[in-house]
Amino acid sequence: MSEDDSCGCKVGRVAASYGHSNVDAWLLEEWQDGTSIRSLTEEFNEELVERELAAVGASRLTWSKTPVYEALHTDELSEPERIEIRRELERAGVDVEQLGADLVSHQTVYRHLKNCLGAVGPEEKTADERREQARDRVYALQQRASVVTESTVESLQTAGVTAVGDPEVLVDISVVCRDCGQSMDFDQLLTSGCGCPSE
Ligand SMILES: [Zn+2]
Ligand SMILES: [Zn+2]
Known part of the structure; x- marks a missing residue:
């Protein structure tokens, strides 16, 4: 993925570094279709998590029931649950700190749509x-x-x-x-x- 394709904001940088191409077209289309920024953000982050798991060779099946994204990016789980999942991820070879830091907030996705892509909401x-x-x-x-x-x-x-x-x-x-x-x-x-x- 060439650097020129990236807008330079976090969404662009992270999408490029995870080989998540066509993300702009997907975001624009979904937003126009009325998908909320919150859902788009969640889908984008879930995609990053899946790509990272695939990159370290972790089987999708093994992790499909594990709330990885929730453990890294939300307060939905208890502290012990979060720690346990992060440990498992580390054992699987995931750089948990890096992955957690790469996940984006919905404000970041909104700014990417508005400022980088010049998009107008539905x-x-x-x-x-x-x-x-x-x-x-x-x-x-x-x-x-x-x-x-x-x-x-x-x-x-x-x-x-x-x-x-x-x-x-x-x-x-x-x-x-x-x-x-x-x-x-x-x-x-x-x-x-x-x-x-x-x-
Ligand atoms: Zn951007
Ligand atoms: Zn009147």
Whole structure:
């Protein structure tokens, strides 16, 4: 695995050093599909554990019932259980300190997605995209209304029906809330809305 593929953050470094390729594509896809950062982190860490066990030649079957990940990265087990599993791992040839240090937190996975991959979360995307689309649609409509009105005014001018110096047409769109009576422009509607309590 070439160093160039790694973004340099812990997720990138650890994925590279464990030969966990395609991790970025997998993370992006799963996150878009609505898998939580917490589950993604757990899966990522479990994968590292499995790869480490495979690397030292430990049989997957032998360890499948052992909560290795829990022993290394969570508080779910009692202290004696944790110590016992770590001992067994060491006997199997696992560098327990190193493996434990390589496991990532969900904040690290989140930062990798946001900062290294420039990813946008599923919910965030929906709301932002909708606002963006709505803005585009209404802006295009405003432009068209202004162009049509301007050419209409021009033809009236040419026909001598109206008298105006140099007309510029402005199209404002307001939305009024029938409940509270507040009037907003379209951007206010998108960003703050009216004073009515939201559901
Ligand atoms: Zn990264
Ligand atoms: Zn209102």
